Amino acid sequence: METASLIFLVLLVEFVYDPLATIRNELLIKKSYGIFNNFSKQYIENKFLVYMSFILFCILATIIIKAFLEGYIHWVLSFLFSFTILFYCLRHNEFIERINDFKFIIENKAKIEDETILKILTANMNVNKSFTNNINIITKNLFFSSTRNIFTVIFWFLLLGPGGALGYKILDYFSYTKDLRIDQKTRKNIKDISALIEFIPVRLSALAFAVVGNFEHSLAVWKKFNSEKNNMHKSNIDLINDIGSSSAQLPLDYTKEDIIEKISYIQTLVARSLLAWLSIIMLLILGGFFN
Template sequence: MAIRLLVALIVLGLLHVMPQLARWRGDGLFRRWVAQLADTSGSGRVLLALLVPAVLCALLSWLLGHLLLGDLLQLLFSLAVLLYCFGPREFEADLEAILKAPDGASREAAAQNLSEEGETIAWNAAALGVAIAYAALRRRFGVLLWFFLLGPVGALLYRLAQTLGRDDSLRLDSGSRTAARYAANAMDWPAAQLLTFTLAVVGHWEAVIGAWKRWHSQAAATSWYSAGPGFLGAAAQADVLIDIEAGDGYAEEHSDPLVELVRLRGALLRALLAWLSVVALIVLGAWVN
């Protein structure tokens, strides 16, 4: 776990200094592999598409560990895999592009880069807040959670599952498309739950938890894989729309998309620090014992 924490810190630092690194990720090899599986369909095609790269990743990591300077090679391999799994653009860089846009039309155009499924993001505080929350989940927090749990294999599985389940440019039959979406939703679920709770801690607890409870009370038992983590979007929207009464009797303004972007960006940064702090405490606890 200590090595994974170190790798995560290095990668996050590299992306902060050189956000263009996230754009170098190519998925042409994975696309060709998916196309080679055209003779199969449904869940079998999805399992082969995801498990074969994961097994190869695990095998390569194991082989590197048995070479001279194996620990260093494994660290560099984990760093390369994690760097590959972040993206397709650096999350903070996309937020910065919105803030630096010269006019409203440019800001709205820049905001569309937050979408990974092709939907149009309306230029208002609530819609922008939801888009930021999902972009943070799939470009940062989901990757980190699975990396901390399963190492580079977990991060790669998460990234490929999201690509397979949410990229409509991949040619999949209807059964494979459904199974791929289920896999992507299932891998999103635990990270989205933790991110929602963290946002409640660092943001407006009652609004976020209230939206989370309402969504779950209305959701079907299979929603954890069939519907995806809609509670995260509901929680982010509730966090945006709440009016907090200030000490002077006036309410905070939550209708300006740029103001909300800056506030939610700060909340997500605090959430990231909270996650890294928890992992650091786990590492320290292991050392003490």
């Protein structure tokens, strides 16, 4: 039951005491990568391999540290270590709060003061602080953003433990960050790997949205969906956003009055989908698939 306990505890702590979210500074990844890069560039010239090596190193280091704490010190320290890693990676409440900020900005025509909103909701889009012309697109993209911040993190945590969650979060950071100078070819290669990692959780998330929303409409859209074989990354985004939009029955255009209601409904769909995921996880744990 450790896996379920960690997931529920992280969700609960984040909900009860949101200020803890301030410890999720992604500059920590940047600084750690800088140290790793200074050491590894003597041996690895290919930038893409350096990024992938750093991710693999973090995954293995996390797994080894957890095993050492559990086997040679005390299971409580191992539990706290796993909790810290998962809390850093899983951002359900922060995602919901940024959506609330997004609704406030729309209603009051306010300016974006916190760039975290853009990082959480529009990392895969070319959107700046003056995004008023992109409100409809951002709204539709909330479904993909939910997989980045919630569902894919949970999926890889279930498979590889805290190392899997951390590895995905770092990969996602490299895919979209503007804090590092990453050339276009390397960025594309990183996104290709990210697309493979997200392939299954994106489809599971799409299925969850369909089940908790308008299933018949979503199923019809899914059957007609044509994936881009040459661009799996874009295909993943289009699939989850199209299925999500159909599950919420989002029209192509919105009035100002409708958009707030639609965004609120998307928040409800995300909450329902998370509940569906947690229910299935509990069944799998009871069935002996996870500890």
